[in-house]
Amino acid sequence: MTAPAILKIENLKKYYYVTAGLIARKVGDIRAVDDISLQMNQGEVLGLVGESGCGKSTLGKAIIRLEEPTSGEIYFDGTDVIKMGKGELRKLRGKIQIVFQDPDSSLDPRMTVGDSIDEALIVHDIKDSGARIAKVAELLEKVGLEAGFAQRYPHEFSGGQRQRIGIARALAMDPKLVIADEPVSALDVSVQAQILNLMMDIKEKDGLAYLFISHDLSVVRYISDRVAVMYLGKIVELAEKSEFFNNPLHPYTEALLSAIASLRPAGKEKILLKGDVPSPLNPPSGCRFHTRCHRVMPVCSQKEPEFKETVPGHYTACHLY
Amino acid sequence: MKSEAILEVKNLKTWFYTRRGIVKAVNGVDFALNRGECLCLVGESGCGKSVTALSLLRLFDSPPGKIVEGEILYRGIDLTKCSLAKLRQIRGKDIAMVFQNAQSALNPIFTIGDQITEQINTHLDLTHAQALEKACMLLDKMRIPEVDRALKQYPHQLSGGMKQRAMIAMSLSCDPCILIADEPTTAVDVTIRAQIMNILQELKQGREMSIIFITHDLSLVREIGDRAAVIYGGRVIEIAPVERIMNQPSHPYTRGLISCLPDISSEATRLPSIEGNTPNPIDMPTGCPFHPRCNKVMDICRSVLPEITNILDVHAVACHLYPGSGK
Numbered sequence: 001m002t003a004p005a006i007l008k009i010e011n012l013k014k015y016y017y018v019t020a021g022l023i024a025r026k027v028g029d030i031r032a033v034d035d036i037s038l039q040m041n042q043g044e045v046l047g048l049v050g051e052s053g054c055g056k057s058t059l060g061k062a063i064i065r066l067e068e069p070t071s072g073e074i075y076f077d078g079t080d081v082i083k084m085g086k087g088e089l090r091k092l093r094g095k096i097q098i099v100f101q102d103p104d105s106s107l108d109p110r111m112t113v114g115d116s117i118d119e120a121l122i123v124h125d126i127k128d129s130g131a132r133i134a135k136v137a138e139l140l141e142k143v144g145l146e147a148g149f150a151q152r153y154p155h156e157f158s159g160g161q162r163q164r165i166g167i168a169r170a171l172a173m174d175p176k177l178v179i180a181d182e183p184v185s186a187l188d189v190s191v192q193a194q195i196l197n198l199m200m201d202i203k204e205k206d207g208l209a210y211l212f213i214s215h216d217l218s219v220v221r222y223i224s225d226r227v228a229v230m231y232l233g234k235i236v237e238l239a240e241k242s243e244f245f246n247n248p249l250h251p252y253t254e255a256l257l258s259a260i261a262s263l264r265p266a267g268k269e270k271i272l273l274k275g276d277v278p279s280p281l282n283p284p285s286g287c288r289f290h291t292r293c294h295r296v297m298p299v300c301s302q303k304e305p306e307f308k309e310t311v312p313g314h315y316t317a318c319h320l321y
Numbered sequence: 322m323k324s325e326a327i328l329e330v331k332n333l334k335t336w337f338y339t340r341r342g343i344v345k346a347v348n349g350v351d352f353a354l355n356r357g358e359c360l361c362l363v364g365e366s367g368c369g370k371s372v373t374a375l376s377l378l379r380l381f382d383s384p385p386g387k388i389v390e391g392e393i394l395y396r397g398i399d400l401t402k403c404s405l406a407k408l409r410q411i412r413g414k415d416i417a418m419v420f421q422n423a424q425s426a427l428n429p430i431f432t433i434g435d436q437i438t439e440q441i442n443t444h445l446d447l448t449h450a451q452a453l454e455k456a457c458m459l460l461d462k463m464r465i466p467e468v469d470r471a472l473k474q475y476p477h478q479l480s481g482g483m484k485q486r487a488m489i490a491m492s493l494s495c496d497p498c499i500l501i502a503d504e505p506t507t508a509v510d511v512t513i514r515a516q517i518m519n520i521l522q523e524l525k526q527g528r529e530m531s532i533i534f535i536t537h538d539l540s541l542v543r544e545i546g547d548r549a550a551v552i553y554g555g556r557v558i559e560i561a562p563v564e565r566i567m568n569q570p571s572h573p574y575t576r577g578l579i580s581c582l583p584d585i586s587s588e589a590t591r592l593p594s595i596e597g598n599t600p601n602p603i604d605m606p607t608g609c610p611f612h613p614r615c616n617k618v619m620d621i622c623r624s625v626l627p628e629i630t631n632i633l634d635v636h637a638v639a640c641h642l643y644p645g646s647g648k
Contacts, residue, residue: 051510051512052510158598158599159366160598161598188365188366188537188599189365189538189578189581189582190577190581190594190599191594191598192581192594193581193593194594194595194596197591197592215510215511217511218540218582222592255512255515256512259511259512259515260511260540270515272516272519273512275466276480276481276482277510277512292512
């Protein structure tokens, strides 16, 4: 953990305002990301886990200001991202790249994949067309495709191949941080493993850091160095991988782990959570998880637990600790 | 293990005649479903597992789809050939189905109560009040809170997990003998998935009902299945009791699938993977459909389609590695 921080997020918030009526009166806000602080080190893989609607994708987008944060601070390599102007922001987005879940909708169906990758290079001011063509070929080979595939269109590829193209495009600008938003969720198991292996190989070679967003703990377990769990816009637990899986502290994490047969600690009963995730428009008072928690105490509905270091390197937000 | 088969599928072939060619989605599927068991159909997307399920009740679009060969025997009736009127009596009453996406399977302009009672009134001779009472009971069993309110709600007012449970309630409304569940937990979150799996497990124990559970997720198979059939390229390539298939998978594809599962106990830094992609159903490889990706491929695999053969009483495999699989 001595590697320098590449990304530092402090008290980041992203609220969406909900309006109603003709004059668009504000009737409430959805706290998609609510006061999150995080740090990522160079070459680290941070797994970000949560159920749908917990704000994990919004957090990913807010980091490169694809979603403008409501408040908070983001530092990338020591520079303040929030204060950046348009030009600087464009440069930043070369260094931080996103790989999306669905390569079908993130690739333009009317452009050859070569052009799609090339576009990233043009946007980032690489003028020499010969160099660009060589770079496209190099990128395709890097992700395990043939250089000749540059002439083909997205529909000619399978889902796994398309995801490889998405990764190639993300790597075009030699990023330092890749935000991978559910990159393997749309893929079949046998292909999932190929893509995960590819991502690990690239990481080893280029020393990239990944923010790996996923709902699938078994995938996260494979790829991450540290794991963070989000629930309704907040991080409820953060720890090193082995500590996280061997010694989960937060009841929500316990429930998540026990829901997966192969991840359930031996001899432990399956924990069934009550009900659904509450609406982020109207989150429960106190600890947001208390309505579903199997270890709820009176204090939980009144006071919001602090996110603190319970065991060295292991953070959690729960009144039990 | 020799128990009575309630449904028998023999050499089922469902093809789709499209402009781009004939899609042989289901290309010779054989299996038997026993009374009271849960049979899992496992496979990757495009392998034909859903079309197999849809074929059982002839629910696919026709044209372009057509059952070109095979039999589906349910209580002496061949479902591939019986009249639509007869089939309509069976659908929902004897054989019910739960779909992956509850959002699109439920009708958005009717309340949950209307939709459940409609099905009950179609098949059973009950008054509206009795039907409503039954609907109430079913929803309650699915642990839907405030049942009376839920009955009057429209699908969009329910959460994803609730919709899925309402759909399961609906499918059980006429006490079917067979429940076909097509990826019922794929569209919901992990914690909701645990709830739904729990409900299905209770159903399995409590009733004299057989379940066909379709999934791509082997960890769910381990949780709920009695037997599992692995489907690849429109054919069953391995079928055995779940314990056996998990511990001693015989087909190279099954082995690959199982080893692809990230394992909690191993600290391996590389996941085993199966090279290549699932085959294109318009242009199936000759011979064994798996041979281009197989790590144990032999000459014979490229030209001769292996027949499914028993290697044990309860364990059948379609692979040339096991003698007797050739024609």
